[in-house]
Amino acid sequence: MKKRHLILATCLIVALLAFGCSRSGSGSTGGSTSGKDHLIAVLQANPAQLDPSMTNDQPSSRVMKQIYDTLVDLDDNMSPVPSLAERWAFENDANGNPTRLRLFLKRGVKFHNGEEFKASDVKFTLERAAQSPHIRHITGMIETVEAVNDYEVLLTMPYPFAPILNHLGHTATSMTSEKAVRELGDRHSQNPVGTGPMKFVSWTAGDRVELTRWDEYHGEAPRIKDITIRIIADGATRLIELETGGVDLVIDVAPQDVSRIEGNPDLQMIRAMNLSTNFIAFQSQKPPFNDVRVRQAISHALDLDAMNRNVYMGAGATATGPINSKVWASAADRLPRYEYNPARARQLLAEAGYPNGFSTNIVLNDTPQRMDAAEITQNMLAQVGINVDVRIVEWAAYLDMTARGEHEMFILGWVTVTGDPDYGLYATFHTDNWGAAGNRSFFSHPEVDRLLAAGRRETDRARREQLYIQAQQIIRDEAGWVFWWTGEDLNGASKNLRGFKCHPAGHHRLYTIWFE
Numbered sequence: 001m002k003k004r005h006l007i008l009a010t011c012l013i014v015a016l017l018a019f020g021c022s023r024s025g026s027g028s029t030g031g032s033t034s035g036k037d038h039l040i041a042v043l044q045a046n047p048a049q050l051d052p053s054m055t056n057d058q059p060s061s062r063v064m065k066q067i068y069d070t071l072v073d074l075d076d077n078m079s080p081v082p083s084l085a086e087r088w089a090f091e092n093d094a095n096g097n098p099t100r101l102r103l104f105l106k107r108g109v110k111f112h113n114g115e116e117f118k119a120s121d122v123k124f125t126l127e128r129a130a131q132s133p134h135i136r137h138i139t140g141m142i143e144t145v146e147a148v149n150d151y152e153v154l155l156t157m158p159y160p161f162a163p164i165l166n167h168l169g170h171t172a173t174s175m176t177s178e179k180a181v182r183e184l185g186d187r188h189s190q191n192p193v194g195t196g197p198m199k200f201v202s203w204t205a206g207d208r209v210e211l212t213r214w215d216e217y218h219g220e221a222p223r224i225k226d227i228t229i230r231i232i233a234d235g236a237t238r239l240i241e242l243e244t245g246g247v248d249l250v251i252d253v254a255p256q257d258v259s260r261i262e263g264n265p266d267l268q269m270i271r272a273m274n275l276s277t278n279f280i281a282f283q284s285q286k287p288p289f290n291d292v293r294v295r296q297a298i299s300h301a302l303d304l305d306a307m308n309r310n311v312y313m314g315a316g317a318t319a320t321g322p323i324n325s326k327v328w329a330s331a332a333d334r335l336p337r338y339e340y341n342p343a344r345a346r347q348l349l350a351e352a353g354y355p356n357g358f359s360t361n362i363v364l365n366d367t368p369q370r371m372d373a374a375e376i377t378q379n380m381l382a383q384v385g386i387n388v389d390v391r392i393v394e395w396a397a398y399l400d401m402t403a404r405g406e407h408e409m410f411i412l413g414w415v416t417v418t419g420d421p422d423y424g425l426y427a428t429f430h431t432d433n434w435g436a437a438g439n440r441s442f443f444s445h446p447e448v449d450r451l452l453a454a455g456r457r458e459t460d461r462a463r464r465e466q467l468y469i470q471a472q473q474i475i476r477d478e479a480g481w482v483f484w485w486t487g488e489d490l491n492g493a494s495k496n497l498r499g500f501k502c503h504p505a506g507h508h509r510l511y512t513i514w515f516e
Contacts, residue, residue: 038224039227039510040247041228042247043063043229044251044252045058045231045365045367046205047062047203048395050192050203052064052125052135052176053129054134059395061172061507062506064174065508065509066196067211068175069175069194069219071083071173072088072166072169074419076501080168080169084105084175086105087104088165097160098160098459100156100157103155105117105118107151109195111193112194112195115179115180117175117195118151119153120147121177123146124176125178126145127145129172129173133437134172135173137426137432138172139167141161160457161456161457162458163420167418167420171507175194176193181193195218196511197511198510199214208229208230209228211226211228223514239254243266249513250493251489251491253269253490267492267495269492270489271491271502272502272504273326274326274415274487275417275419275505276324276415276486276506277416277483277487278412278485279319279411279413279414279481279483280410280481281409281481282295283408284443284444286408288352288354291352291353293349296479297352298386298479300348302380304318304483304485305340307376316485318486320337320483322425322476322481323421326504328420328465329421329469330421331469331476335473346384346385349384357386358387359387359389360409361409362374362390363393363398363402365395373484374388375390377411378390399436417507418505419505421455425452425468425471425475428443429480430448430453443480445478445480448475451467451470451474452468455468497513498516500513
């Protein structure tokens with residue numbers, strides 16, 4: 001009898017332990033139902049910075065999205081929803097214009113250093129952002145920031161700025177801790193302190209970023225405990241790591257690997273069209289690219305459909321304008337494309353004074369698709385007498401070089417992160433934003449400047465749309481860019497990964513993932 005009781009007691013203990021283990025994945029602090037609490041994801045490029053005010057590149061934003069929160073979040077339809085600001089209200093100035101925005105902050109929010117998030121942090125963050133050449137086009141319309149009390153902020157603008165809420169949802173306006181930034185100074189980028197669901201642990205440049213769950217997060221607790229974001233530039237290596245179980249999620253699968261993943265029963269493809277446009281562009285203040293006929297000639301000399309078939313293998317679509325059809329007020333469906341016409345290209349070059357062509361260079365980072373596109377561009381332009389030297393530059397150095405205008409041609413992409421045409425056009429084509437702010441082609445056109453300035457001041461949606469359509473038509477006619485490719489997110493994951501959803505801006509929320 002004693003032996004039987006001992007056996008029953010042992011079984012009961014084992015059962016209780018098993019029950020406790022199964023419950024540990026579904027408590028208030030999150031956790032995976034499979035017991036797997038560590039996500040290993042892969043990015044193609046290294047972040048340039050992890051300080052929101054100091055950069056506006058996609059690899060950095062993808063990491064920062066996990067660490068920081070913004071005052072306003074943007075949902076999957078790019079509509080503003082509450083985040084650190086629980087609610088808000090627009091107020092009119094003395095002239096009856098809605099130039100003031102009052103924000104009411106969520107109480108009890110803590111930074112990862114234990115400090116409470118307050119209105120003084122909002123004031124510090126936005127005023128610091130306004131001084132940054134990288135993101136002033138996002139926050140520069142805010143004239144004053146007043147901390148009314150610890151949980152109320154009043155923003156004042158010199159004119160009604162229609163997309164202000166969307167701008168406050170941009171990762172570049174992520175809220176930083178005044179105390180942490182002042183104490184750490186330049187080291188804050190390597191030791192970021194946010195209020196987000198994941199807390200920074202370490203960053204080995206070019207290799208990985210380590211994050212862990214912030215157990216005092218003010219929102220819904222992540223179901224994953226730890227996230228490792230590895231940096232692997234080579235597409236074949238990323239694929240092998242996914243196939244062998246070395247990683248759980250590959251963000252930006254190489255197009256040639258899509259069918260291989262789709263055919264693997266242990267893997268899944270997660271894909272969706274996004275808000276990006278990839279382009280080939282010029283330093284349009286430098287000869288010969290300051291002549292619109294040269295820019296138009298290059299647009300006619302490139303067979304973009306053939307380029308995309310070879311580079312992207314059916315993913316995405318050939319672009320027809322600077323912002324794609326997923327962006328509100330896009331004119332992509334009504335803009336005529338530059339037809340592939342080498343004879344017309346040679347004619348335009350001759351009219352511009354280059355009957356025998358000329359020599360130039362094109363710079364790009366080491367993204368495989370851009371390298372393939374550069375080689376195709378080189379071959380196609382050679383057919384019309386333009387000799388192109390391809391120069392591949394490391395990502396951070398590439399951003400710095402193009403910001404200073406030390407290039408002739410370049411290949412890049414732009415994501416309309418806010419979902420509003422102001423962000424897709426004002427940053428990239430207005431004269432005020434030459435360089436780091438976004439206009440790396442140094443494009444300048446007085447009427448485009450006027451239309452874009454009017455568009456951000458106009459509060460009537462229908463009138464705004466017409467202003468942006470007119471601006472896009474001029475940009476197309478002036479060949480501000482070669483409109484190359486409308487992007488599609490291609491992500492590969494292990495079969496048991498759940499909770500991942502493509503965000504249109506590419507700022508995917510990794511902290512929503514769990515494993516079955």
